[in-house]
Amino acid sequence: MWGKNINLDQAYDWVEFTLSNGETNYDVKANQSNLFSKVLLARSCVIWTTRNITLRFNSTSFAAIKLDAGESPAEFMNKINISNIYLTNASGSDSTVRIWLLH
Numbered sequence: 205m206w207g208k209n210i211n212l213d214q215a216y217d218w219v220e221f222t223l224s225n226g227e228t229n230y231d232v233k234a235n236q237s238n239l240f241s242k243v244l245l246a247r248s249c250v251i252w253t254t255r256n257i258t259l260r261f262n263s264t265s266f267a268a269i270k271l272d273a274g275e276s277p278a279e280f281m282n283k284i285n286i287s288n289i290y291l292t293n294a295s296g297s298d299s300t301v302r303i304w305l306l307h
Contacts, residue, residue: 232289246286246305255299260290
């Protein structure tokens with residue numbers, strides 16, 4: 205249930221972009237200004253990709269999570285506090301990535 209002080213316009217962020225082949229630990233927060241603008245700390249995240257990529261939440265020091273395009277979208281709902289996302293694309297082709305963040 206939403207608290208009475210929550211502004212529903214600020215309940216989510218959304219972005220779509222191209223992740224170039226060969227990109228390593230692409231810093232989503234630094235490079236996609238529309239994401240993490242209304243949701244500074246997400247509790248849930250949905251990620252779509254058109255190619256196999258890996259992702260890390262919060263720090264590049266954490267183990268990479270493999271995300272296969274055929275299993276897209278991947279949902280991480282109420283599992284971890286997310287303050288940043290790092291993506292790596294070694295698929296051989298550019299990937300379209302969509303990310304939806306929720307409070």
